[in-house]
Structures are given as C-alpha cells and as structure tokens.
Amino acid sequence: MSSQVVIPPDLPQLAAQTSADRPWPLALLSNKISEYVNRMSPLWVEGEVLQYTPRASSRVQFFTLRDLSEQVSVNCKAWTNVVPDEFSEGSRVILRVKPDYWVGNGSLSLQVAEVRFAGVGDLLARLEALRKKLAEEGLFRQELKKTLPFLPRKIGLICGSNAKAKDDVIVNAQARWPEVDFVIREVKVQGSASPAQVTAALAELDAMTEVDVIVIARGGGSVEDLMPFSDEGLVRAVVAAHTPVVTAIGHEGDRPIIDDAADYRASTPTDAAKRIVPEVAEEKRVLSEGLRRGRLAIDRRLSLAQSELETMMTRPVLANPQSFVEFREEDLGRHRERLTELMERRIDTDSSTLDAVRRHLRSLSPQSVLDRGYSVLRTKDGVVRDSSTLEVGDRVEALLASGRLGLDVMAIRSGDDSE
Structure with a gap:
C-alpha cells in the first residue's frame, strides 16, 4: 500500500476546494484515487470470465470479468497457481479480489487471491428468480403467444455454425415439404457473445416481411452451456418480435427461460421441423379424403333435393x-x-x-238567445249588466238577432223599482 499523498501547501487541500483558478494537477488526482482504492478491503465478487488465454510459462494470468446481467467488465490478474485448470472463458466464478488502481494510465484492475466456481445450484436459483420476475411482468401470458402459420413462405433459422441442430431442422422440414425455403443466420450458441448475436439475428429476420416464422435451435448441453438462452435481453427480444418464434433448445429436459417466452416450445430441433411445416403426404391424403366426402355429401344433397322437388310437384297448388x-x-x-x-x-x-x-x-250559442227576441246592450267598456253603471245621456249599442241599434239613455231605473 502506498503512503499517503502529501499535497503541496500552495494547492487546495481538498477536492471540493479546487476551482478553475486553482486546479489540481492530473498526477495529484490520480495519486489521490490510487490512495482511496488502496484503502479498500479485499472482497468477494461474482461474474463471467471473458478473454482468457492461459499462459503456461507465465507466473501471472490475465482475463476479463464481466457482470452477469449488466454490460460492465473489469480487467483481472492472478498468480498462475491461483487459477484452476478448468478455468476458461464463459465460466461463472466467485473471486476474492483486491482493487488496484494504476496511476500511470488511470486504469482499475482486480488482483485475484482466490477463485471459486459458481455451482449449478446457484445458477439454477438465479434462473428461477429471473423466470419468476419476468412471469410476474406478464411476459409469458398465453394471450401474447402468436399463431404459427400453416405453411410459411420462408423460415428464419438461427443456429450454430455447422451444428447438428441446423441439419435436424432443415432435413426433417424438407422431408415433410420439399419446397420449404430457409433464411439461415449462423451465430454463437454458447459463451458470453451468444446472447448479443442471437438477438441481432432475431431482429434481422423479424424485419424481413417474407419470413413467416423464426426458429432458434441448439443441441443439448449443460446448464452452463444453455445459459445464453436465459439472458434477460434475449428473452425480452423474443417477446417483442412481430414474427412467431419457435425455440428448440437442447433436449426434452432442458428448459431455458427463452422457452417460456417463445410462441411455441419444441422439445427438439426435429420436433420444431414437424411443427413449422405440414407433412405433404398427410396433407394430400386429407385433401383426397375431404374431396371424397364432399362429393358424397353433394350427391346425397342432390338426391334429397330431387326427391323433395318431385313431392312438391304432386301438390295441387x-x-x-x-x-x-x-x-x-x-x-x-x-x-x-x-x-x-x-x-x-x-x-x-x-x-x-x-x-x-x-x-x-x-242551443248554447248566444245567437239562439237573440233569435228569441232578446238583445244585448254594450258600451265602449263592454256588455251592460247593471243599470247603475250607466248615466242619462250615455250612448249604448243594442245587438239584435239581426242588426244593431244605437241608443241614448233617457232614463235609468234600478233593478228593485216596481215600474
């Protein structure tokens, strides 16, 4: 461990005290970072081994450790006697390390003191945790599954280079339907680079309008070998694809998470071939049988119609x-x-x-009353009903059964006068 870095008195003593006018030299900052890193305690870290080439004659081995889920990696170095013989690229390991910061180029590395392999049980536990998480998000719901086409125009096939799984799919599909057409993308189906290559091939095939179904195929392997097909990014890409996806990963007992996301999970590559194309001989037999039954049904219908017509012709109508x-x-x-x-x-x-x-x-009309000899007196204010409303000299109009009279009031008598 290096000694504590002494800051000259003419420079800010703390990073927070620096300014555009009083900056730290880069070497001072680099030394301060190294000092901080060196104070860290040794710790255990988990990841996947990348870019490892054993050096038999070297006392030190170098490799890159990548995070299991994030795109984060760091360089590591270990004494040769610390690295096990089975240590290789793609290994899931748990390392006891001490962070080390190189001042000269500002690089961070890990000095490995002990190596342990992550057990299969641990891998399976992580897989099940991820599977549960994605299931709770609803990515495996049945209603999201797309229907496979009856006879695809072109089949996209993602497989390893010269792999047996590739031959199993192509040979069995062509045996069932010789005119079947494939668009093949060969990728790595094992190791850390596999998820990214499979995802890229899936995106490319999904963008082709003539490709009606995509098959992702791989032969069997250990839990570690099939780990790329449980990559979260790849699983989400399968769910998001517009083209139906068929997976044929491993054998009947193998079930990476991608199988849960696929629209159809085939137990083997051969099973995938049987599912994506129909059997031409069987289809011809079904068509012939359907044609025969159709003709019989039409003959029966015509005979029945002829009989009904003859019966109707005998009716009187x-x-x-x-x-x-x-x-x-x-x-x-x-x-x-x-x-x-x-x-x-x-x-x-x-x-x-x-x-x-x-x-x-x-009978209710006022005219009938006038016809009997009565008349109606009116002033400009209306019909006269009481003599007290008139005065001598007032002008009144008399309505008769026929015609009208203009009258002047000469005298007025109240209703209780006897004369």
Whole structure:
C-alpha cells in the first residue's frame, strides 16, 4: 500500500476546494484515487470470465470479468497457481479480489487471491428468480403467444455454425415439404457473445416481411452451456418480435427461460421441423379424403333435393297454380265487401253523433238567445249588466238577432223599482 499523498501547501487541500483558478494537477488526482482504492478491503465478487488465454510459462494470468446481467467488465490478474485448470472463458466464478488502481494510465484492475466456481445450484436459483420476475411482468401470458402459420413462405433459422441442430431442422422440414425455403443466420450458441448475436439475428429476420416464422435451435448441453438462452435481453427480444418464434433448445429436459417466452416450445430441433411445416403426404391424403366426402355429401344433397322437388310437384297448388290465385281472389272479394260495410256503418254512426253535437252547440250559442227576441246592450267598456253603471245621456249599442241599434239613455231605473 502506498503512503499517503502529501499535497503541496500552495494547492487546495481538498477536492471540493479546487476551482478553475486553482486546479489540481492530473498526477495529484490520480495519486489521490490510487490512495482511496488502496484503502479498500479485499472482497468477494461474482461474474463471467471473458478473454482468457492461459499462459503456461507465465507466473501471472490475465482475463476479463464481466457482470452477469449488466454490460460492465473489469480487467483481472492472478498468480498462475491461483487459477484452476478448468478455468476458461464463459465460466461463472466467485473471486476474492483486491482493487488496484494504476496511476500511470488511470486504469482499475482486480488482483485475484482466490477463485471459486459458481455451482449449478446457484445458477439454477438465479434462473428461477429471473423466470419468476419476468412471469410476474406478464411476459409469458398465453394471450401474447402468436399463431404459427400453416405453411410459411420462408423460415428464419438461427443456429450454430455447422451444428447438428441446423441439419435436424432443415432435413426433417424438407422431408415433410420439399419446397420449404430457409433464411439461415449462423451465430454463437454458447459463451458470453451468444446472447448479443442471437438477438441481432432475431431482429434481422423479424424485419424481413417474407419470413413467416423464426426458429432458434441448439443441441443439448449443460446448464452452463444453455445459459445464453436465459439472458434477460434475449428473452425480452423474443417477446417483442412481430414474427412467431419457435425455440428448440437442447433436449426434452432442458428448459431455458427463452422457452417460456417463445410462441411455441419444441422439445427438439426435429420436433420444431414437424411443427413449422405440414407433412405433404398427410396433407394430400386429407385433401383426397375431404374431396371424397364432399362429393358424397353433394350427391346425397342432390338426391334429397330431387326427391323433395318431385313431392312438391304432386301438390295441387303446383298441379294447378291458377286455383290458388282464384281461392285468394274470393277471399279478397269477401274482405272488400266486409270492409265497405263496416266503413258505411261507422260513417252513419259518426254522422248521427256529429248532428247531435251540432244541435247542442247551437242551443248554447248566444245567437239562439237573440233569435228569441232578446238583445244585448254594450258600451265602449263592454256588455251592460247593471243599470247603475250607466248615466242619462250615455250612448249604448243594442245587438239584435239581426242588426244593431244605437241608443241614448233617457232614463235609468234600478233593478228593485216596481215600474
């Protein structure tokens, strides 16, 4: 461990005290970072081994450690006697390390003191935790699954280079339908680079409008070998794809998380081939049987229709169609006569009622009172009902049964006068 860095008195003693006018030299900052890193205690860290090439004659081994989920990596170095023989790229390891900061180029590395491999149990536990998390997000819901096409125009195939899984899919698919057409993307199906390559190939095939279904195939392997197909980014890419995705990863017992996200999970590459294309011989047999049954059904239907037609031709209405018209004509005549009778009766009844109402209204009319010899006196203020409302000399108008009279009041008598 290096000694504490002494800051010259003419410089700010703390980083927070620096300014544009009083900056620290870069070497001073680098030394301060080194001092801080060197004070860190040794610790355990977990990750995946990348870029490791064993050096048999070297006392020190170098490799890169990458985070299991994030795009974060750091250089590591270890004494050769610390690194196990089975240590290799793609290994999941737990390391006891001491951070080390190199002042000269400002690089951070880890000095490895002990190496332990992450057990399969730990890997499975992490897989199940991730599977549960994605399931709770709803990424594996059945309603998200897309229907596979009956006969795809082109099949996208993502597989390893010259892999047996590739041959299994192509050979079995062509055996079932010789005209089947593939668009093949060969990628790494093992190791840290696999998820990114598979995801890129998936995106490329998904963008091709002529590709109707995509198959991701790989042969069997250990839990560690199949880990790339449980990568969270790849799983989300499968769910987001617009083209139906079929997975054929490993064997029947293998189940990486990508299987839960796929629209169809095939137990083997051969099973995938059987699922994505129909059997041409079987389809021809089904078509022939359907054609035979269709002809029989049509013959039966025609025979039944002919029999029904002959039966209908024997009915009187078809033997003599005019009789049906004559019968309806008689019914129409009777209905017309009945309707005429009812209308005349209704008119007579309503006419009598109307005359009675008219007579009643006439009896209530003021004109009938005038016709009996009475008259109505009016002034400009209205009808005269009381003599006390008039004065001698007032002008009044008398309404008669026929005509009107203009009168002057000569005398007034109250209603209780005897004369």
